[in-house]
Amino acid sequence: MKTRKIDPQDKIDRVIDVARRLFVEKGFHNVSIPLIVKTSGVSTGAIYHHFANKESLAQYIHEKTLFEFNEMLISRLVGTTTVYQKLKAFAQLVLDIAENDPVLMQYMLFMRHDEFMSDHQPICYSEPFVWVQDTVAEGMACGELRQGDRLVSAAAFTGILTRVIEIRLSGVLPASLADMSEEIITAAWQAIRAEK
Amino acid sequence: MKTRKIDPQDKIDRVIDVARRLFVEKGFHNVSIPLIVKTSGVSTGAIYHHFANKESLAQYIHEKTLFEFNEMLISRLVGTTTVYQKLKAFAQLVLDIAENDPVLMQYMLFMRHDEFMSDHQPICYSEPFVWVQDTVAEGMACGELRQGDRLVSAAAFTGILTRVIEIRLSGVLPASLADMSEEIITAAWQAIRAEK
């Protein structure tokens, strides 16, 4: 079996990683192609050979990121049955990602997708967030959760998580989310569960 | 008393209003001076006469917006005594603003301040959010709130509000926040209050 000299995919993967990090750090319009070229070590020509333009690159990164997150969620849900278990698995996942792959989480939470997607769907319509809404609806139906508007309860649950992650990633919260996860998940659950 | 012909302040106020709306809608770097000129009807020269550069304009808007919000909070807190009353007043304020002055709320929640302020303080350090943290600490001390990390509880309370506002302002939540305020504030309170 011949060893391939240099996989072209390596270059493009490097571009994608670097560009996603830079987009998150500086915002789409503060990241120039020359900067991506300098940071990734891949030339302008190579980038434009793979992507029609800067928007296409950003859109590709967007889809790839959502897909990765969704795959992780699906694998975490294996074996969960109650609404509590499912939502806890979701919460644990986002807290884990925030600590271990902060760029992915920052992209999901803070990226202004409308800067490169004119017909942009709000992120609340992306699969994982629709899943939270459906799970919340299920919890209301079976009495585990307080009755009410499913959008509001879903937003309450995710809002706690995202805001805690936000203060952690901005450096305000000194403790790691792993250490605080029990307390965070308790707060999120109290916000939506049915009264005893 | 003479009537002034044209108050120069009018022009500059129009620039500030227009620029804040455009910054919120499109982001700092997607708003060009020519666009502000066209939208506000005030010329390039007039803008640069009042502001050293585009960053200065954005910083002025930033300070003005935070100041306005803080003033509103202070006036809403008059007469409140318990931690519940105080936090409810805060919640009611942000929900009211989100419905009545969405640009102000969008600015507070979604603006990337680091695009025009290099030494930018995270917004969680701004006066109103520090106030929430202090109030939460007060509630823990007197037993109204569940014991725990004050940053986490404060983030839980504000996170519910901001996420609900986010889905409302993005058009996903059809019901007005005024109609949902009781349910929203209940969720936020349940997240942090002491067990009965």
Place this chain on the structure above:
DNA sequence: GTCTATAGCCCGATAGAC
């Protein structure tokens, strides 16, 4: 497929008349 060089555009900021 990948590179360098550069065309063409729009921006922020300035100059100078009024």
Place this chain on the structure above:
DNA sequence: GTCTATCGGGCTATAGAC
């Protein structure tokens, strides 16, 4: 104080060699 006209610079995207 306000205007129009314009300069210099950095950007996206392309051209053409290898």
